Amino acid sequence: MNFPIWPEQASTFATEVDNIAYVLIGLTIFFTVAVMLALMFFAIRYRRGAKVDRSNPVHTSHTLELAWSVPPLIIALGVFAWSVVPYASVYNPPKDADEVYVIGKRWMWHLQHADTGIRENNELHIPINRATKLTIISQDVIHGFYVPEFRVKRDAIPGYYNTCWFQPTKVGKYFLFCTEYCGTNHSQMGGWVYVMSAADYAQWEKQKGRKSGSFEAKATTPADEGEALFRQYGCGNCHTATDTARAPSLVGLYGKERTFTDGSKVPADRNYLRKAIIMPENTLLKGYGTVTRMPSYKDLSEDDINQLIAYIQSLGAVTSAPKVATTDTTSAATPSSRGAQPTRNLP
Numbered sequence: 001m002n003f004p005i006w007p008e009q010a011s012t013f014a015t016e017v018d019n020i021a022y023v024l025i026g027l028t029i030f031f032t033v034a035v036m037l038a039l040m041f042f043a044i045r046y047r048r049g050a051k052v053d054r055s056n057p058v059h060t061s062h063t064l065e066l067a068w069s070v071p072p073l074i075i076a077l078g079v080f081a082w083s084v085v086p087y088a089s090v091y092n093p094p095k096d097a098d099e100v101y102v103i104g105k106r107w108m109w110h111l112q113h114a115d116t117g118i119r120e121n122n123e124l125h126i127p128i129n130r131a132t133k134l135t136i137i138s139q140d141v142i143h144g145f146y147v148p149e150f151r152v153k154r155d156a157i158p159g160y161y162n163t164c165w166f167q168p169t170k171v172g173k174y175f176l177f178c179t180e181y182c183g184t185n186h187s188q189m190g191g192w193v194y195v196m197s198a199a200d201y202a203q204w205e206k207q208k209g210r211k212s213g214s215f216e217a218k219a220t221t222p223a224d225e226g227e228a229l230f231r232q233y234g235c236g237n238c239h240t241a242t243d244t245a246r247a248p249s250l251v252g253l254y255g256k257e258r259t260f261t262d263g264s265k266v267p268a269d270r271n272y273l274r275k276a277i278i279m280p281e282n283t284l285l286k287g288y289g290t291v292t293r294m295p296s297y298k299d300l301s302e303d304d305i306n307q308l309i310a311y312i313q314s315l316g317a318v319t320s321a322p323k324v325a326t327t328d329t330t331s332a333a334t335p336s337s338r339g340a341q342p343t344r345n346l347p
């Protein structure tokens, strides 16, 4: 008879998470049973009318109090110390993880592979034994990205990039749930994660992506799409290859420390960049006057914002000033933090 208590263990987190859960459940059962048995024993033995010795009742017993305080404290702290390591690791994706952008919206999951630009709806194809990092955001209300077999769950929150990661250990097809009640079709908001062997995945990627080698590029990278948007919206009219009095350069911006008019500082990470694009009035930098001249791009979709941020990331972190500052679309800046990436033009 097949009666699984737990879902299949299909990621590197699964065993550890399950062990912690087993121990917590075991401890809970043990203490519940112990307390209930003691309760029943005393209720029956000292019930009204029972002939028992009620003289000399105990009012204080330090031994007893220590016995029910210290061991549970040690057990609780032990479980905490044990679980804090895997808990923290869920929040720290390995540096070489493959990134996938996840956008939750009513009522579907939209996913895009950051390296190839391959897009998927309600499906995610990933290779086995490779760390996959998810950068998750919601386009409307709170959704929850949940794959039980991986023991991974993270909320998709409007206006904030959440991350998580996992490394699948078994080839297979796993259901992807939305675990936040997000309206009428919440129950239909699901999909499948396909974990493939390295060879199968390479084949799939080839079919779907620009790595096909054919002239027919099926997917463009997010950075390329971001560059197209950058041109389309004329961002280059103000954001040139070097800082000007009008606007800061985007070259080497990613991760750089930004100083606001009130003196507070923040690194230019994804969440900062998103805010700076859609609410520039709230990210006014020191040295650029008291009113922002940048219009708000709040009508951009989360997907467009992802592409723009990917473009900014692709402009890298520059140590020396770029060579050319011009709006000429053919001139090249000198950014290249990503070695494999071709040098990009700042339009």
Ligand code: CUA
Pocket: 104, 105, 106, 107, 142, 143, 144, 178, 179, 180, 181, 182, 183, 186, 187, 189
């Ligand atoms: Cu999305 Cu529930």
